[in-house]
Amino acid sequence: MIPGDSSKDSAEARADRTSIRAFQISLPHSFPMAHVFPASADPASTGQGAGTPAFSPLYQQIKGLILQSLEAGEWKPGEAIPSEMDLAARYRVSQGTVRKAIDELAADNLLIRRQGKGTFVATHAEQHVRYRFLKLMPDQGSTDTEGPAQRHIIDCKRLRANADVARLLGLRTGDAVLQVRRVLSFAANGGFVPTILEDLWLPGVPFKGLTAERLSDDRGPMYAMFEAEFGIRMVRAEEKIRAVMPDAEQAKLLELPPATPLLSVERIAYTYNDVAMELRRGLYSTATHHYRNELN
Amino acid sequence: MIPGDSSKDSAEARADRTSIRAFQISLPHSFPMAHVFPASADPASTGQGAGTPAFSPLYQQIKGLILQSLEAGEWKPGEAIPSEMDLAARYRVSQGTVRKAIDELAADNLLIRRQGKGTFVATHAEQHVRYRFLKLMPDQGSTDTEGPAQRHIIDCKRLRANADVARLLGLRTGDAVLQVRRVLSFAANGGFVPTILEDLWLPGVPFKGLTAERLSDDRGPMYAMFEAEFGIRMVRAEEKIRAVMPDAEQAKLLELPPATPLLSVERIAYTYNDVAMELRRGLYSTATHHYRNELN
């Protein structure tokens, strides 16, 4: 836009662009260009309920718009998003500004850049990030040398959330949830050793139609199946870890003596916009594995 | 440098700069300008033991040079480093290239940018990062509401590293190490409840002169004292977590029944260049606290 006047960032050109940013606010559809006034704005326009509320740098606004498109499913997990040049044209900003927005989204693991090919929507289906959220590592070797875990679904039922589960999932008590119990076993000495006992709670509405068969039939990462089947992408999670003793049933399922201390790992996984989509309570046996964490 | 020819990136100008990068390799001292050929270099120069071995982007080389200065102590923790413009002049690159190098160092928590003031060497002494490496959180409230921990040094002695400790610290068996045992207690119900029992091993040579008095007299974060007294900055750490039962002595020191399961947290803390500088083995009581982790 605004050809000519290339070498100088003239006052007029600047004012022109500024006015566009100030007033062209989120045209509904077809031309998603929602620049807000960058910062030193005329205070009069601040008060307006302008739809896009924040006074943030342009690249942050662009980041927000890209995020909206990701949420809306405009580009599906694994697909390429438009090139930087295309996005720059679409949002009417320079390529550099789009680049900075994409840089941050890539740092958040929402997008993946591939030189020469394009920028892609991140997915849990890829080999090198399959165990992104699983921090339990074998004491010897690595996740790669260990091979895939054996999964055994013990239970899968639909029920109403109690107060505890509802609070953690951001639901109301009594809302429908799906509860799954499973055991993960890792290869060792020619057999498989039960190592993780997990209970999962999933909100009933977004996961409508999920069955025990669907879960147990699935090869590959569970979160990848959630993306493909339900369009739900887990982007972030929080874990709280404690040391506990198992009860009799838990010890039996893990084939351990009841006096074995275990890690209790409570995970809440979030999709876009910090919406909780999974509660997971795991018991990890740390006889041959450990929970690995990196501090920066 | 190279004035004139401003609007066009002419072939001559480019060739000139390239030659500078290719041949001006790490002048010893006084003018640290060590640009290596960016990438598409003449293969002949690759084989040379050119001191700076990597063929990396300019900003990565600049990052490396800044890192060297940090390591060498040219700028001390808490001090400001030269402005972007100054560094750009010093390394003979554009401000944007220096900026990208600093951006990465800031993302690694080695530098802290403060708008309008400058860029500072990160330190463990600042309030908002005091508990950067401590992931144990109170179940209710936060680290802020909880107030500072009470620290009690139980033991501090100089000894020779056994094979285990030596391996983890990158030393040889028999090398001198300092061993410290302490208990951390947190405020609760008007008193202090012992919650963490830690054993620390520090390499003897870099920590020469550290005494039990110096440790127990110190208010403030231990890592901040290491920076101020020994010039050692912990920049990164790895933790391995397990569930364990305490032995009789450990249970006594934590004032817990011997049948209480505890978190075992083994930490190796590194200074610049991935050099291990501390081994720490902690036992965390998770009755009123939990280990919190964020997954991205």
Place this chain on the structure above:
DNA sequence: CAGTGGTCTAGACCACACT
């Protein structure tokens, strides 16, 4: 070969902090 992301530069203006 064309198209993509990656690097580097140069220059303008803004927001912030100190003096």
Place this chain on the structure above:
DNA sequence: GTGTGGTCTAGACCACTGC
């Protein structure tokens, strides 16, 4: 006011990918 980092732009060239 001066100087700092922060944002935005524009344009050039590079490296990688796939046609």
